Amino acid sequence: MINSLRHNFNQFKQAVFSYDTWELAAKLTLLLLLLSPVGNWYIRPLILSLCISGLLISDMYRSRYLWGALTLLTALRFYLAWPLSDNHAYLLSYWCLAFTISAWLKDDTLLIKNAKYLLAFTFAFASWQKWSSVEYLNGVFFLITFILDERFEDFVVLFSSITYEQIDTARDYLEGDYRITPAADKLPFTIPDSFWWLAIASTIWNLFEQLLIAIAFLAPKKSRLGQFRDPALLVFCFSIYAVVPVVSFGWMLIAMGIAQSDKETPSIRLWYLFAFVTLIFYYEVPWADLILEST
């Protein structure tokens, strides 16, 4: 039984190792567009049809026309919704453009180059925005977000001593309309120390981690920091997406990570694939809620 499982896993590992990084990144990008469809009613069916074609028709994933069409559709999506699209809508479009250019000019290294710099710029801008935001640095951002953003509710109740009732009370206070009558001086309850510490730890960890990834991707690959780029990106994906349910952004980062990963160290590809699958479980399984219910 164990030997059979080991054999199957080795077969799977060999299959992953034999994958070309371009092909794997392309197929994962098409897959993420299928798993997390984007666009309005007239863009979405076109994108989905293209992705199905790319995955099912032999070598279609290499087509410059496929990637050109996806670039136009994903760009049209954020152009029409300007400025309401999330940041990953923009990144998706740049990423599809990178595939188009690489396929058009028949040069795989162009995808590697763009994957590396798109990752570097994404994390550089994300960390710079945090560094230049006073309310991020003084901890207000996470204190407010942990209370107001429902997606973090279970997480903060699990990892601090704040209660659901306190969160509801705080929301009433923080979301009030104070354009005519000013708000009361402070919250109607004392914020627990554990909640403050959770916000402070999140503030420091996020900034540190994102800055480190940006530097690692900008540094030469063979430098000490450059060698740290894949582990740093993987730690980010395994940690942040357990809490922040923006799974399609995570999948895109993983596809980019695979594209730029070293062909001579295929085990990294396996780790990225493992992260891709793990994110599905993070997204679908309400783990914090399940732990809270069982305690």
Added chain:
Amino acid sequence: MKSSLNHLISWLPCIIFLMVASNHFILTKTQNLSPWLGGGFGMFASTDDGSARFVKATSIDVKGIETVIPLKKRYKHLKHKVRALPNSNHLNALAQSIITHLQKETDKKALPQISSLRIDVWKTQYAAGSLRPKQIHIAQESFTIDHKQ
């Protein structure tokens, strides 16, 4: 010539990334674009997202009576754009949509004509320490309605 053009094209995703991010930076400083939006990767860095902003549209009829227009359903998409980026284009688009609807309503119900419309936008700031919220007025624009047309 061809190879230098190909070289330039090969950098296009990164060039566009930097151009859009620079545009985001300018718009946050000059036109109150929400830091979360616009391709500058400012998500999870600021509390100033669309849901923490307020938009109020007030119509003023020929008698000077002010009425607050509920910005629901038909105006939702334009309202979200105004919240995210309260510049002249978005304020004007929302105002034109409201004015067109109001003029139809006043004609149908024989109500006093609307003479102007005012749109205000606020964002919310939270004090360090106490987290006390405060709404800051960030945009206002008035639109006069010409009934001769």
